[in-house]
Amino acid sequence: MARILAEHDAPEAAIIAALLHDTVEDSDNDPEPVTLEALAARFGDEVAGIVAEVSDDKSLPKEMRKALQVSQAPKKTTAAKMVKLADKISNLHAIVAAPPASWNHARRVEYVGWAGRVAAGLRGVNPALEALFDKTYQHAITELAQDAP
Numbered sequence: 001m002a003r004i005l006a007e008h009d010a011p012e013a014a015i016i017a018a019l020l021h022d023t024v025e026d027s028d029n030d031p032e033p034v035t036l037e038a039l040a041a042r043f044g045d046e047v048a049g050i051v052a053e054v055s056d057d058k059s060l061p062k063e064m065r066k067a068l069q070v071s072q073a074p075k076k077t078t079a080a081k082m083v084k085l086a087d088k089i090s091n092l093h094a095i096v097a098a099p100p101a102s103w104n105h106a107r108r109v110e111y112v113g114w115a116g117r118v119a120a121g122l123r124g125v126n127p128a129l130e131a132l133f134d135k136t137y138q139h140a141i142t143e144l145a146q147d148a149p
Contacts, residue, residue, distance in 0.1 A: 001086040008129040010086075014079040016043055017050035018086055025055045046079075053080035054087070066114060073121025081122040082129060088115045088122075089133050092140045105149055112140045 001018035010018075020043070023034040040048035053076050056065045073084065092115055095108050103111075119133050 001083070001090050004086040004089055004129070004132070005082055008082075008086075008126055008132065010082045010126065010129070011079055013044070013046040013050060014082045016047045017054065017079065018083050020047065020051050021054050021083060021087065024051060025058050028058065050077070050079050050083060053077060054083050070114070070117045070121065073118050076122070078125045081125045085119060085122045085126070085129050085133055088119050089129075089136050091115065092133075092136045096140050096143045105144065105147060109144050112137065112144060 001021070002015045005015045005018050020039060024036060024039070027034040036048045036052050039051055056069070058065075060068070069084075073081070076084065092112065095103075095111055099108055116137055119130075119137070123130055
């Protein structure tokens with residue numbers, strides 16, 4: 001994600017936030033969980049704010065988190081939109097190249113469609129990044145169509 005953002009002229013804070021984007025939501029079971037306060041102390045308020053914007057509330061059910069990503073996408077800051085878009089690009093690459101073993105074809109198709117709905121709300125901040133998403137999305141659709149059972 002950070003490379004994608006750096007190659008598409010994203011601000012430095014967005015690039016740093018991309019490196020840290022899952023640390024808060026994925027460290028809750030660690031002996032010393034990462035907090036937004038710790039990120040702010042180490043990387044600054046701007047980076048911590050972007051991470052907060054792109055993090056899911058893991059206390060909510062999965063379907064609600066997914067719906068919130070779609071509905072909240074247009075309300076995000078420019079930097080957060082870029083990070084979310086880079087995340088979706090990276091995830092689409094993974095869905096095609098090395099999907100989780102437990103994901104059947106239908107789940108991969110559903111993910112690609114959902115990623116497109118999230119990305120629709122992230123538009124208007126970086127045309128080159130949006131074009132890369134579109135290319136990656138189209139590639140994912142083509143590959144999944146060819147892999148259809």
